[in-house]
Amino acid sequence: MEETESETNSETEPTLCCLSCEEHYARRDAGTCKECYEEASETEEELKREIKDLKAKIKFLSFWSPTDHDHDHDHDSSGRSHGSGFTDIVLVAVEDGPDGGPSVPVPAHRAVLANRSPVFEAMLKNEMEESRSGTIKISDVSYDALRAFVNYLYSAEALLDEQMACELLVLAEKYQVKHLKAYCEKFLVSKLNWDNSIVNYAFAHQHNAKLLLEAALSLILDNMDKLRKRQEYSEFIEKHPTLVVEILEACLKKQENTAAPKDTSAKS
Amino acid sequence: MEETESETNSETEPTLCCLSCEEHYARRDAGTCKECYEEASETEEELKREIKDLKAKIKFLSFWSPTDHDHDHDHDSSGRSHGSGFTDIVLVAVEDGPDGGPSVPVPAHRAVLANRSPVFEAMLKNEMEESRSGTIKISDVSYDALRAFVNYLYSAEALLDEQMACELLVLAEKYQVKHLKAYCEKFLVSKLNWDNSIVNYAFAHQHNAKLLLEAALSLILDNMDKLRKRQEYSEFIEKHPTLVVEILEACLKKQENTAAPKDTSAKS
Incomplete structure (x- = not known):
């Protein structure tokens, strides 16, 4: 400490003490002045608070997917239900059920599908076959990918591997769910x-x-x-x-x- | 610059140059070392990227409220619809319509109400009067506050003044919408x-x-x-x-x- 404070003209140049890591450093390794350091710390705290608020907002806005059957009557720690119930449409993967059997329908809400995808919206608002029958058949997709797709529409979350990212990207492109498409692309770029x-x-x-x-x-x-x-x-x-x-x-x-x-x- | 670099034993102590604000400062006003400065800058960039991603997620998850009649058939810049349509319930402010007239019903989706509020969930899942009639009557609330309340359930956004914050806090408490209650409380504390x-x-x-x-x-x-x-x-x-x-x-x-x-x- 004394060395830091001293202004002696000794042969070894006195070091400074970093306010962040508390290590001593030489003049040539100097970063910022105190004022900028304090400002930056404040900014960082503010950004972290904003992130916390945004995450809480996302939690509030997320539905638990109606595919999440196990939790039908559960409530999460915030006391909210998992949002199942009141579904008014099902999606079916035409070719592929789990274990190769007939495909299990994935229940959903018309309002959510129409809100997330302009393609679903047109399909459902214009009284097309899908709207009348209450069943949307989706081809060229596995049951797992369809579940993950519907789940994403409710939560903006998906567990990806490369296979799943490709399947979801295809669905996102087909139904114009831009947010999901960008999410899959980012993942594939990282791989x-x-x-x-x-x-x-x-x-x-x-x-x-x-x-x-x-x-x-x-x-x-x-x-x-x-x-x-x-x-x-x-x-x-x-x-x-x-x-x-x-x-x-x-x-x-x-x-x-x-x-x-x-x-x-x-x-x- | 020369003064900064020099290691002369002159009477005036050489100043340092802040990497952030680029101003010169004396030893006693030193903040951080270069390494910590660079780390902090990187952290700040990362936090900002995270905020951008979270905001995009919120935009994806937000419904436009079904009360937003003017935009019924509009799409926002992301090509998504404003989510009206397919409503299956209405809320009515019992005592108060706009301009003192009979109250205009505010349309909504059972799935959204039940997901955001455990009180609505119990009401709607248990086939109570409200569920059978498709009308939820809400007392002690103005039409404007009810609209704002329903809007918040879809978007996690509300324009507050002190009067509105109080009305919404009462509704949030009554229907156990914790996120809205915290939002109103924060606003009232700030005022x-x-x-x-x-x-x-x-x-x-x-x-x-x-x-x-x-x-x-x-x-x-x-x-x-x-x-x-x-x-x-x-x-x-x-x-x-x-x-x-x-x-x-x-x-x-x-x-x-x-x-x-x-x-x-x-x-x-």
């Missing part, structure tokens, strides 16, 4: 690696997932030399020739942008 | 002053609003000498004698706690 980049690129292209598309493309371009050596490259050309054209064009454009002018003239 | 502290204390007592009660009491205790000179003090004693007893007891307790032991012995 991107060289091995899955081509598959993800093709998937993103098919389902109009721009964020994922760009991230996958950037990864592919960084490893273009490796790409051509991969086994599945020829398969990929066969299956998605236009995608390969896109990738190669992006690659050429990148080379042109990074190449120095004199290189170009030397080659021509 | 507390010496003039309204007694009214608020009595109100908080009547409606079991602990946060407001404590804040009002603390304000009253700080101004106890002024309280006895106020006109309404005698009225207050007449109307709420037990509350005055509580206040006086809290006051005595406070004096005992703050008084030094020698004062006590000197007086006795």
Whole structure:
């Protein structure tokens, strides 16, 4: 402490004491003045309080999904019910029940579906077949993904793995649930690696997932030399020739942008 | 800049330069080291990102209230509908319509009411009169407050003034909507002053609003000498004698706690 306070002209420069970590540091490692430090601490506290408030709001606004049968008559710690009951429609995965059996209907509320998805809204408000029968049939989806999808509409939460994120992204795109689509894309981007980049690129292209598309493309371009050596490259050309054209064009454009002018003239 | 970098043993101590505000400061005004500053900046960015995500989640989960008739067929910028339609119950303010006329029913969804309030849940699940008739009559409330109440159940938002906050707090207490009650209490606490502290204390007592009660009491205790000179003090004693007893007891307790032991012995 004394060393910190002292203003002696000793040969060793006196150190300062950090108000945050309480370690001593040399002049060259100085960060902020006291005023800015105090302001930043206050800001941090304020942001944390805001986060706490926002989380409480989310808890208030979340329904427990009607698929959450086990908790039908439970109340959570805030004394609220889990929101089941009063359902007025069911969703059914056409092809796939659990364990390969006939699919179990997933109950829901028309008001929630219509509020979260403009596609459901049009379907339900316009007295289409689904609205009259009270059953929405959904194709190309597993029962588990359908449950997770409906659950997300009530809670904005989903437990993802890569398979589930892909299935939910497809549903989110089909029913225009933008928030879920962004959520799945973010997850898939976080799982991107060289091995899955081509598959993800093709998937993103098919389902109009721009964020994922760009991230996958950037990864592919960084490893273009490796790409051509991969086994599945020829398969990929066969299956998605236009995608390969896109990738190669992006690659050429990148080379042109990074190449120095004199290189170009030397080659021509 | 040179002065900052220099390590000269000049008579004037060299200043440091704050990485945040970029102003120069003396050693005694030093805040943090560089590492802590960078960490704090990163934390702040992360918290801001989290807030952005939470706000998007809230937007996704919010319904526009079914009372929002003007927007029946509108979509907001995210392409979502305003969630009206498919209502299956109405709430009516028994005594008071707009402009003193018969009250306009406020439409709602049983599922939302039951999810937000255990009182509504019991009412609607147990096939009580309200559930059979599809009408919930609510007494002692203005039409505007009822609209705002229902709106809050869908959006967790309300425009408050002191009158509205009191009305909504009463409804929130009656229907056990804890989130709304806390929201109103916070607002009323922020509006507390010496003039309204007694009214608020009595109100908080009547409606079991602990946060407001404590804040009002603390304000009253700080101004106890002024309280006895106020006109309404005698009225207050007449109307709420037990509350005055509580206040006086809290006051005595406070004096005992703050008084030094020698004062006590000197007086006795």
